[in-house]
Amino acid sequence: MNDLEGGCLCGKVRYTSSSKPLTTVACHCTDCRKQSGTAFSIIIGISSDSLTISGDSLRSFDDIGSSGKPIHRFFCNACGSPLYSQVEAAPDVVFLKAGSLDNTDWVEVTAEIWCDSKVSWSQLEIGLKQFPRSPRE
Ligand SMILES: [Zn+2]
Ligand SMILES: [Zn+2]
Numbered sequence: 001m002n003d004l005e006g007g008c009l010c011g012k013v014r015y016t017s018s019s020k021p022l023t024t025v026a027c028h029c030t031d032c033r034k035q036s037g038t039a040f041s042i043i044i045g046i047s048s049d050s051l052t053i054s055g056d057s058l059r060s061f062d063d064i065g066s067s068g069k070p071i072h073r074f075f076c077n078a079c080g081s082p083l084y085s086q087v088e089a090a091p092d093v094v095f096l097k098a099g100s101l102d103n104t105d106w107v108e109v110t111a112e113i114w115c116d117s118k119v120s121w122s123q124l125e126i127g128l129k130q131f132p133r134s135p136r137e
Contacts (some may be wrong), residue, residue, distance in 0.1 A: 002018075003101070004018075004101070005102050006102050007083075007098070007102070008057075009079040009080075012042075012056075012079070013057055015100075016022050022044075024044045024098065024109050024110055026041070026043075026128075027042075027043055027113050027114055027123055028044050028115055029068055033117075035073055035081060039067075039121065039122035040119075040124075042098040042109060043085070043096065044101075045095045046096060047093065048091065048093055049093075058075075060072040065087055066135075067087075070088040071085055071086070073085050073106055081100060083097055083100050084095050084096045110129065113131045116132045
């Protein structure tokens with residue numbers, strides 16, 4: 001099985017990618033918190049042209065990132081699962097929601113981003129690289 005294969009809770013949207021995982025981070029930004037419904041979002045950067053989607057219930061909500069450019073947050077319109085985000089400020093990369101993968105055993109978080117907006121009631125293991133905001137800023 002391909003590591004980068006997954007889908008939403010109801011199964012109507014499926015995806016696969018031929019990319020290698022480029023980065024795996026926990027994002028503490030307030031928008032990821034709202035969208036995920038929990039303390040942070042674990043996201044895996046992959047090359048955007050490697051992603052293949054199937055299913056017709058994929059929708060996106062257009063958020064605005066700190067760059068002022070849109071972030072398209074894709075989710076399944078039937079079950080509400082968040083699946084991935086496309087950041088217009090970084091068009092070569094797409095950020096998969098790690099929890100939507102079929103197999104998550106291999107996932108290893110290497111850094112935390114947007115630590116400036118981290119909640120106090122949820123901690124990850126100590127020693128991860130920490131960025132106050134986006135690593136690009
Ligand atoms: Zn679904
Ligand atoms: Zn975020």
